[in-house]
Amino acid sequence: MLQTLKKYWGYTAFRPNQEDIIRAVCSGRDTLALLPTGGGKSICYQLPALELEGVCLVVSPLVALMRDQVELLKSKGISATYLYSGLSRRELQIEYENMRNGKYVLVYVSPERLKSPDFQNSLGMTNLSFVAVDEAHCISQWGHDFRPVYREIGQIRLLKPEIPILALTASATAQVQQDIIEQLELRNTALYKSEFLRPNLSYQVRYTEDKRGELLRHIQVTPGSGIVYVRSRRKTVEIANYLRNANIVANYYHAGLSSTERNQRQDAWQNGHTRVMVSTNAFGMGIDKPDVRFVLHYDLPDSIESYYQEAGRAGRDGNDALCLLMYEEADMLDGRSRISGRFPSLERVNRIYQNLCNYFELAYHTGNDARFDFDLEDFCKKFENNALETYSSLNVLEQLNYLLPSDGFRRPSRLKINVSSTELYDFQLKNIRFDALIKLILRSYSGIFDHYAVIREPALAKRLKHTVKQVVANLNTLKQLKLLDYIESTDVPFITFLQPRVEKIVDREAWLKTNRKRTEDRFEALVQYIEEEECRSRLIGEYFGEEQKEDCGKCDVCNLKQRYAFSSDDFSVIENQVRALLAEPMEYGQLVRSILGYSEDQVHGVLKWMMDDGLVHLREGLMEIRS
Numbered sequence: 041m042l043q044t045l046k047k048y049w050g051y052t053a054f055r056p057n058q059e060d061i062i063r064a065v066c067s068g069r070d071t072l073a074l075l076p077t078g079g080g081k082s083i084c085y086q087l088p089a090l091e092l093e094g095v096c097l098v099v100s101p102l103v104a105l106m107r108d109q110v111e112l113l114k115s116k117g118i119s120a121t122y123l124y125s126g127l128s129r130r131e132l133q134i135e136y137e138n139m140r141n142g143k144y145v146l147v148y149v150s151p152e153r154l155k156s157p158d159f160q161n162s163l164g165m166t167n168l169s170f171v172a173v174d175e176a177h178c179i180s181q182w183g184h185d186f187r188p189v190y191r192e193i194g195q196i197r198l199l200k201p202e203i204p205i206l207a208l209t210a211s212a213t214a215q216v217q218q219d220i221i222e223q224l225e226l227r228n229t230a231l232y233k234s235e236f237l238r239p240n241l242s243y244q245v246r247y248t249e250d251k252r253g254e255l256l257r258h259i260q261v262t263p264g265s266g267i268v269y270v271r272s273r274r275k276t277v278e279i280a281n282y283l284r285n286a287n288i289v290a291n292y293y294h295a296g297l298s299s300t301e302r303n304q305r306q307d308a309w310q311n312g313h314t315r316v317m318v319s320t321n322a323f324g325m326g327i328d329k330p331d332v333r334f335v336l337h338y339d340l341p342d343s344i345e346s347y348y349q350e351a352g353r354a355g356r357d358g359n360d361a362l363c364l365l366m367y368e369e370a371d372m373l374d375g376r377s378r379i380s381g382r383f384p385s386l387e388r389v390n391r392i393y394q395n396l397c398n399y400f401e402l403a404y405h406t407g408n409d410a411r412f413d414f415d416l417e418d419f420c421k422k423f424e425n426n427a428l429e430t431y432s433s434l435n436v437l438e439q440l441n442y443l444l445p446s447d448g449f450r451r452p453s454r455l456k457i458n459v460s461s462t463e464l465y466d467f468q469l470k471n472i473r474f475d476a477l478i479k480l481i482l483r484s485y486s487g488i489f490d491h492y493a494v495i496r497e498p499a500l501a502k503r504l505k506h507t508v509k510q511v512v513a514n515l516n517t518l519k520q521l522k523l524l525d526y527i528e529s530t531d532v533p534f535i536t537f538l539q540p541r542v543e544k545i546v547d548r549e550a551w552l553k554t555n556r557k558r559t560e561d562r563f564e565a566l567v568q569y570i571e572e573e574e575c576r577s578r579l580i581g582e583y584f585g586e587e588q589k590e591d592c593g594k595c596d597v598c599n600l601k602q603r604y605a606f607s608s609d610d611f612s613v614i615e616n617q618v619r620a621l622l623a624e625p626m627e628y629g630q631l632v633r634s635i636l637g638y639s640e641d642q643v644h645g646v647l648k649w650m651m652d653d654g655l656v657h658l659r660e661g662l663m664e665i666r667s
Contacts (some may be wrong), residue, residue, distance in 0.1 A: 041059070041062060041087065041091065042054075044087055044090055044091065045083070045087060048086075048087075048090070048116045048117075048118065049083060049116075054080075055080045056234050057073070057075060057232045057233075057234050058075075058080055058083060058084055060232055061073045061084045061206070061230075061232050062083075062084055062087055062088050062091075064230040064232075065084070065085070065088045065170055065204060065206050066088050066091055066092060068170075068204045069204060069228065069229075069230050070204050070205050070206075070224075070226040070227050070228065070229050070230070071204070071205075071206045071207070071226075071229065071230045071231075071232070072176070072207045072217065072220060072221060072226060072229050072230070072231050072232070073206065073207070073208045073209075073232045074208075074209055074210070074211075074212055074217070074231075074232065074233040074234060075208065075210060075232075075234050076210055076211075076234055076235075076236060076238065076348075076352055081174070081208045081210070082109065082174075084172075084206065084208060085098060085146075085170075085172035085174075085206055085208070086113065086118070086146065088169075088170070089145050089146050089169060089170075089172075090118065090145060092169035092170065093167070093169060094142070094166075094167040094168050094169035095139060095142060095144055095145065095146070095147055095166055095167060095168055095169060096145065096146045096147070096168075096169050096170055096171075096172060097147055097149065097163070097168055097170075097171045097172070097196075098146055098147065098148045098149070098171075098172045098174060099148075099149055099150075099151055099154070099171065099172070099173045099174065099190075099193055100122075100148050100149070100150065100174045100175065101150070101151065101174070101175050101178050101190075102175075105174075106122040106124065106148040106149075106150070107122060107452075107494075109122075109148060110122045110146075110148060111494075113145075113146065114486075118145055118146070119143060119144050119145050119146075119487075120144055120145060120146040120147070120148070121135055121138070121139075121144050121146075121147055121148070121491065122147070122148035122149070123135055123147065123148070123149045123150070123153050123159070124149075124150055124153070127492075128527065130525070131454065131456075131492050131527075132158065132159075133158075134456070134490070134491050134492065135147075135491060135492075136158065136159065136162035137162075138490060138491050139162055139163075139166050140162055140165045140166050142166075142167060143487075143490065143491075151178075151190045151192055151193060152192075152444055152536075152538065154192045154193060154195065154196065155192055155538070156409075160199060163196075163199055163200070164199050164200075168200055168203050169203075170203055170204045170205065170206060171193075171196055171200075171203055171204075171205045171206070172205075172206045172208065173190075173193055173205060173206070173207045173208065173224065174208055175208075175209060176207035176208055176209045176212070176220050176224075177209045177211065177212045177216050177220070177345070178190045179191060179193065179207075179219070179220055179223045179224065180212070180215075180216045180219035180220055180223065190223075191223055193205075193223075193224060194223055194224055194225050197225050205224055205226060207220050207224055207226065210348075210349055210352065211345045211348050211349055211584065212584070213583070213584055213585060214584075214585040217231070233586075235581075235586065236348070236577075236580055236581045236584050236586050237577050237581055237586075237588060237592065238352065238355065238577075239592065239594075240355045240358055240359060240360050240361060241351070241352075241354060241355050241360075241361055241362075241363050241577075241594070242360065242361070242362050242363065242592075242594040242595060243351070243363050243365075243576035243577060243580070243592070243594070243595040243596070244362065244363065244364045244365070244576075244595060244596045245364075245365045245367070245569075245570050245576065245596055246364060246365070246366050246367075246596070246644070247366075247367060247368065247628070247644070247648070248366055248367075248368060248628065248629060249368055249627055249628040249629050250627075250628075250629040251338055251366050251368065252279075252282055253629065254366055254629075255268065255279070255283075255336060255338060255366070256282075256283070256286055256288075258334065258336060258362065258364055259283065259288055259316060259334070259336070260286075260288075262333055262334045262362055263333060264315075264331060264332070264333030264334070265309065265312065265314075265315050265316065265329070265331065265332055265333060266315070266316055266317075266332055266333055266334035266335060266336065266354070266362075267316070267317050267318075267319060267323065267332065267334075267335045267336070267350075267353060267354075268283075268290075268316060268317070268318045268319070268336045268337075268338055269319060269320070269321065269335070269336070269337045269338065269339065269341070269350055270318060270319070270320065270338045270339050271320065271339040271340075272320070273294040273295075273296050273320060275318075275338070275339070276292035276293065276294050276318045276319055276320060277292050279292070279318045279338060280292040280316075280318040283316055283318070288315060288316055289313075289314055289315040289316070290314065290315065290316040290317070290318060291305050291308065291309070291314045291316075291317060291318070292305075292317070292318045292319065293305050293306070293317055293318070293319040293320075293322065293323045294319065294320045294322055294323075295320065295322040298531060300498075305317070306323070309329070310329050321341070321346065321350065329353075329356070330356040330357035331356075331357050331359070332353055332354045332355065332356065332361060333354065333355070333359075333360075333361050333362065334354060334361060334362040334363070334364065335350060335351045335353055335354040335361070335362075335363050335364075336362075336363075336364045336366070337350070337351070337364065337365045337366060338366060339371070340365070340367055340371045340372075340374075340375050340566065341566065342375070342378075342379075342559070342562065342563060342566075343562035343563060343565065343566055344562070344565055344566050344569055344580065344583050345562070347365065347566065347569075348580055348584075351363035351365075360594075365570065367570060369658050372567055375563050375566075375567075376560070376563065379556065379559050379560055379563060381428060381432055382432050382435065382556075382559065383432070383436070383552055383555070383556040383559070384429055384432050384433050384436065385552075386545065386548055386549050386552060388429060388433060389433045389436050389437060389440075389545060389548075389552075390544055390545050392425065392429070392430055392433035392434070392437070393433070393437055393442065393545060395419070395423040395425065396419070396443070396535070397541045399419055399422065399423070400412045400535075402537070402541045403541065404540075404541050404542070404543060405540045405541060405542075406540055406541060407537040407539075407540050407541050408537065408538070408539055408540045409536065409537065409538070410536070410537045411534055411535070411536045411537075412534060412535055413532045413533070413534050414445070414446075414532075414533050414534055414535045415533075416430065416431075416533070434535075436552070439555075440545065440548060440551075441538055441539070442537070442538060442539060442542075442545070443535055443536060443537050443538055444535070444536045444538055445533065445534075445535050446533050446534045446535070446536075452494045452495075452496075452529050453494070453495050453496070453497060453526070453527060453528050453529040454492040454493065454494055454495065454526075454527045455481065455485070455488065455492065455493055455495045455515070455524060455525070455526050455527075456488060456489075456491060456492045456493070456524060456525045457481075457488050457489050457523065457524045458522060458523060458524055458525055459522075459523055459524075460489075461489065463523075464478065464523065467521075467523060474514060474517075474518065476504055477500070477504060477511070477514055477515075478518075480500060480503060480504060481495075481500070484500075492525070492527075497511050497512055497515075512528070565583065569583070572597075573597055573648070574597060575588075575591035575592050575595055575597055575598055576592065576595035576596070576597060576598075577591070577592035577594075577595060578591060578592070596641070596644075599641055600641060600642075600645040610638070610642070611646060613637070613638075614635060614638055614642065614643060614646040615646060615650065615655075617634075617635050617636070618631070618635070618646070618647065618650065618656065619665065621634055621635075622656065622663060622664055622665050625659075625662035625663065625664040626662060626663055626664075627662060627663070628647075628658065628662075628663050631647075631663050632644065632647070647663075
């Protein structure tokens with residue numbers, strides 16, 4: 041196994057728990073593995089896939105993540121493919137045939153694909169080695185990213201009852217772990233848990249009325265690259281521009297960018313040409329950049345689970361890194377309001393569902409597996425629906441397994457040669473103007489006679505010294521001549537109906553209320569994490585059911601206790617300065633900077649204690665003495 045590890049990944053030793061997990065899988069045992077972000081989850085199924093005979097089926101929730109994993113595997117010389125809803129019927133038929141014939145070591149699928157009868161038939165004729173379920177917390181109704189369709193995975197047991205299953209996740213409470221085991225019907229489960237404590241991470245929570253100033257100060261004094269997480273696409277642009285104006289090399293990233301833009305920006309950040317990436321939570325999953333020195337949360341995430349995963353992208357090389365969560369008074373109210381907007385009433389969901397069916401002219405009891413391009417703006421205008429309400433209702437309809445909106449993934453261009461190598465060579469001799477293009481395609485994409493390959497027209501054009509328009513025109517000509525099948529890329533969103541149209545969605549009011557309550561509880565746990573005066577690492581570990589004997593010594597709470605311990609005289613001096621300065625109400629940040637002779641951390645600590653004791657409070661953004 042070490043030889044395989046070194047050959048394909050260049051490592052000479054396993055990370056904690058990796059070898060034990062791999063040995064459990066290779067021995068045919070059902071396994072649940074909890075590895076922190078950056079703990080090397082993918083190797084835990086990719087390496088045994090190479091060691092065992094047959095095809096490893098990988099169930100993954102994100103198309104973009106599947107694509108990145110497959111392209112990385114191919115670059116290492118490992119045969120792999122991924123199946124998603126953007127593929128044509130012909131593409132799927134070819135991929136199913138290749139899967140049955142054992143031409144792939146790993147096949148990645150979305151959980152929705154498991155419901156397809158064609159896929160199930162092909163799976164029954166495929167020699168499977170084992171099934172890997174990535175982001176397994178998605179299967180649990182208690183998990184922070186619950187997707188009901190993930191429960192279809194358990195049906196693999198009906199098709200392949202003896203096939204072992206490996207479930208992997210970076211974050212799962214004890215309740216979620218048990219739910220994963222039950223839903224996947226894991227038997228005699230081998231459970232491996234890495235410690236949630238990341239000793240090199242300094243978890244910091246900072247109250248501030250000047251988020252931009254606080255953000256800039258931390259970036260200026262923390263060397264290296266990092267990520268700034270915000271909640272809206274608009275804010276990614278605003279904060280990136282703010283940092284650029286302060287001479288920070290920054291860029292922004294969100295799901296609304298084209299595939300080319302996202303790839304270019306990710307590569308620039310990955311290679312160190314961009315120092316700071318300002319992003320929504322669309323950025324990060326599947327990224328393996330070891331030297332991230334800071335992850336700063338400008339806005340509050342939805343839960344401790346989300347925060348732990350996003351913050352955990354810092355310091356994967358084991359060196360010290362900063363994880364800072366900033367907040368202000370309004371953030372708690374905004375978070376609670378956001379939850380309310382995510383759970384529309386069942387009446388509203390029903391109305392949006394019927395509007396959609398009418399928009400696509402679906403008759404009752406028809407539409408199963410039907411897919412339609414979807415223009416959200418046109419839809420909302422036609423039925424006079426609010427865009428935010430529509431988006432929230434689509435999310436609920438997805439969780440209820442009625443339909444599947446595309447995830448903003450750009451469907452890339454694909455190409456497959458339809459004739460034999462001999463016929464193609466004869467064509468090249470008779471049609472010299474296509475010769476260079478065909479030769480380049482054959483050199484660039486392996487297996488193109490057997491299955492569709494993802495191609496990039498700009499890359500072909502650059503190497504041929506042609507324009508992209510010329511390359512596309514020539515490919516379409518070859519398609520018309522039936523030498524190849526060429527499918528151009530598209531950014532058009534689409535919706536797939538997962539079951540026939542019904543007259544009304546019923547008996548789901550309790551489900552909506554239950555899921556809203558769970559979401560509210562997770563957010564309140566985050567609020568409690570922010571407000572507690574205990575070691576941050578200890579609080580995170582306790583949330584995930586891990587007892588931590590010692591404080592981390594690195595978080596803001598530990599810093600106050602250890603590095604900036606107060607004598608009673610120090611506390612009194614700072615308190616007296618606060619009282620004197622607050623003869624008139626003052627903005628929080630200005631107050632902190634006005635205290636003389638002490639560090640900002642010391643002042644923040646005293647102000648927090650004074651607020652908790654009811655001596656001072658915030659009102660409309662200003663600190664004042666409580667009367």
